[in-house]
Amino acid sequence: MRIFLSVPFTQFVNEKGKVDSAYRSDIESVINILEESGHKVYCAPKKEGWKITDHDPVTAFKRVFKEIDACDLFIAILKFDVSAGVELGMGYAFAKKKRIIIASPTGHNLGWNNHALINQENVMNMNYSFFDELAKQITNTISR
């Protein structure tokens, strides 16, 4: 299955634009588990070499949304702070009638909009405390 993995990005980069290493490990563990199960995963921070590329955001943005067009499953990993990029992507994926999994941290209040979104057709919610467990929960769900 072709998976678009949407994760908060710019919140987790340092002043040089590099992704925080602990956060990178978390996301890499999810990507690895999904890939080991035979899925093809697109994740923007990985694609961009775990750093923000500022030289051509307009083209990078277009590329990202083409990848959503091409995916079979859109997975959004939410953190406690709202991510503009993840929300934009979810709205886009919802418009394109993609199957969506929204993973939110245990104890997180989804807010009005995301709560309404997880109850729409083709959208499901998963809670996570650990990223590797989340990835296994995803692979179990989508192989069914």
Next chain:
Amino acid sequence: MRIFLSVPFTQFVNEKGKVDSAYRSDIESVINILEESGHKVYCAPKKEGWKITDHDPVTAFKRVFKEIDACDLFIAILKFDVSAGVELGMGYAFAKKKRIIIASPTGHNLGWNNHALINQENVMNMNYSFFDELAKQITNTISR
């Protein structure tokens, strides 16, 4: 022109779910100016009577996205904090190839995603300090 006016909502309600009155006045001034110019404006908090309705968010959410489908122009008013609802709506409107105006407060840093978005086709950015001036800027732009 049929306008969908997307504004932060849940950030501006009190513990009883009622929209802050100063914020309501600001948004009403925008709606009034647009309507006086002959446009038809849908704005969720107005439609919901300036309060959060929690009895059926799933249906309310569906109704909102049907209104985006039907609009000729999607206007997003950003405030300094990221609004999940506005970002979701912009992603949806972008997928549906709607004409989009993103209004951001003067001095506000749009962030990577919204900055990339305002440079896409059919998307434009406006800065505002006062809501009535913003509304006039919008009516001048769309009547051209």
